[in-house]
Amino acid sequence: xxxxxxxxxxxxxxxxxxxxxxxxxxxxxxxxxxxxxxxxxxxxxxxxxxxxxxxxxxxxxxxxxxxxxxxxxxxxxxxxxxxxxxxxxxxxxxxxxxxxxxxxxxxxxxxxxxxxxxxxxxxxxxxxxxxxxxxxxxxxxxxxxxxxxxxxxxxxxxxxxxxxxxxxxxxxxxxxxxxxxxxxxxxxxxxxxxxxxxxxxxxxxxxxxxxxxxxxxxxxxxxxxxxxxxxxxxxxxxxxxxxxxxxxxxxxxxxxxxxxxxxxxxxxxxxxxxxxxxxxxxxxxxxxxxxxxxxxxxxxxxxxxxxxxxxxxxxxxxxxxxxxxxxxxxxxxxx
Numbered sequence: 001x002x003x004x005x006x007x008x009x010x011x012x013x014x015x016x017x018x019x020x021x022x023x024x025x026x027x028x029x030x031x032x033x034x035x036x037x038x039x040x041x042x043x044x045x046x047x048x049x050x051x052x053x054x055x056x057x058x059x060x061x062x063x064x065x066x067x068x069x070x071x072x073x074x075x076x077x078x079x080x081x082x083x084x085x086x087x088x089x090x091x092x093x094x095x096x097x098x099x100x101x102x103x104x105x106x107x108x109x110x111x112x113x114x115x116x117x118x119x120x121x122x123x124x125x126x127x128x129x130x131x132x133x134x135x136x137x138x139x140x141x142x143x144x145x146x147x148x149x150x151x152x153x154x155x156x157x158x159x160x161x162x163x164x165x166x167x168x169x170x171x172x173x174x175x176x177x178x179x180x181x182x183x184x185x186x187x188x189x190x191x192x193x194x195x196x197x198x199x200x201x202x203x204x205x206x207x208x209x210x211x212x213x214x215x216x217x218x219x220x221x222x223x224x225x226x227x228x229x230x231x232x233x234x235x236x237x238x239x240x241x242x243x244x245x246x247x248x249x250x251x252x253x254x255x256x257x258x259x260x261x262x263x264x265x266x267x268x269x270x271x272x273x274x275x276x277x278x279x280x281x282x283x284x285x286x287x288x289x290x291x292x293x294x295x296x297x298x299x300x301x302x303x304x305x306x307x308x309x310x311x312x313x314x315x316x317x318x319x320x321x322x323x324x325x326x327x328x329x330x331x332x333x334x335x
Contacts, residue, residue: 001031002087006080015076016043034058047071062207065224066214073215082210089206093199093293100301104308111315118319119148126323144322176232183231187260195296200234201262202289209282218278219246233260251278264288 004025008018019039026032034055041051049068052059063083070079127145130137137145151158172178186196207228211221219242226238237260244254250273256266265285272281 001026001035002080003084006077006084009080010077015048048076060228061224062211062228065216065220066211069211069214069216075214079214082214086206086210089290090203093202093290096294096297097199100297100304104304107308107312111312115315115319118323119144120152123148123323124152126327129327138322138325140322180232183233186231187233195293195300197260197262198289198292198296200229200231201265202286202293204229204234204238205265205282205289206286209279209286212282213279218251222251237261262289 001022004022005018008021009015013021016039019035019042023032023035023039026035037054038048038051041054042048047068049064049071052064052067056064066079066083067076070076123141123144126141127137127148173182187193187200204225208221208225211224212218216224222238222242222245226235226242229235229238237258240258241251241254245251250270252266252270252273255261255269256263268281268285269278272278275281
């Protein structure tokens with residue numbers, strides 16, 4: 001939607017006409033209905049930013065603020081092009097991350113489902129064979145049989161406990177303390193923190209750079225950027241930066257002093273402040289970290305398959321030890 005609208009406006013078409021043309025290019029019914037409303041509002045004399053503000057959950061604060069700044073500075077065409085590029089970059093990164101983790105999640109779900117079927121259907125038959133022959137079961141098989149019996153007898157309790165745990169976890173995650181704990185874990189866990197921080201740095205600098213380049217004042221741009229981070233730790237850190245900038249301190253100083261920001265961010269912002277090219281410096285940082293995230297995701301994708309196979313092999317070995325080895329031992333005793 002944004003790329004097509006940007007192309008039409010960049011070509012010199014009036015905004016109302018561009019929205020009318022765009023209606024014929026949209027296949028999604030919900031997006032078409034939304035575009036019809038926007039077209040009607042703009043044709044009625046409303047500015048695009050005002051029309052967009054009626055749908056904050058769809059377009060968001062950053063999107064609306066950049067359009068508003070573009071209208072005020074007379075550079076709406078350039079703003080829409082910049083917005084389209086930003087939306088495409090964000091979508092590309094999200095897609096790569098989802099793709100990297102889809103395979104192991106699917107494999108894990110299948111493995112768990114197979115293990116449940118083995119424990120509830122196959123293992124009781126093995127236990128019955130041993131019982132009929134008055135043979136003692138191995139400890140591991142006994143433990144799994146106990147779990148199988150408990151699950152088949154009290155399955156509703158398992159469902160209730162699972163539902164209660166899910167509900168309690170959801171309530172805790174939505175609470176300020178829960179959100180703070182999860183957000184802190186994201187940027188402090190040894191393995192994933194570097195990737196997550198690079199992702200946050202690229203999002204922060206891309207958003208801040210786009211807002212400043214569009215003409216949004218620095219303090220307002222910092223406030224909008226803080227709300228877009230989806231991390232309470234970084235949100236508070238950016239708000240602290242805004243307070244110090246309001247007090248007359250250069251933006252690079254509080255960013256360099258706060259360890260939550262990666263070192264290069266403060267260094268590049270300092271260069272941008274000294275040369276008067278803050279917007280360009282921020283966009284260069286964003287591009288650098290986006291490339292870093294791409295490389296990290298590629299490396300993770302390469303490692304995930306062998307790691308998944310090792311985990312799968314371990315679980316298969318566990319099931320063999322619990323189910324097939326007792327059968328093998330039983331056959332050996334019979335012979």
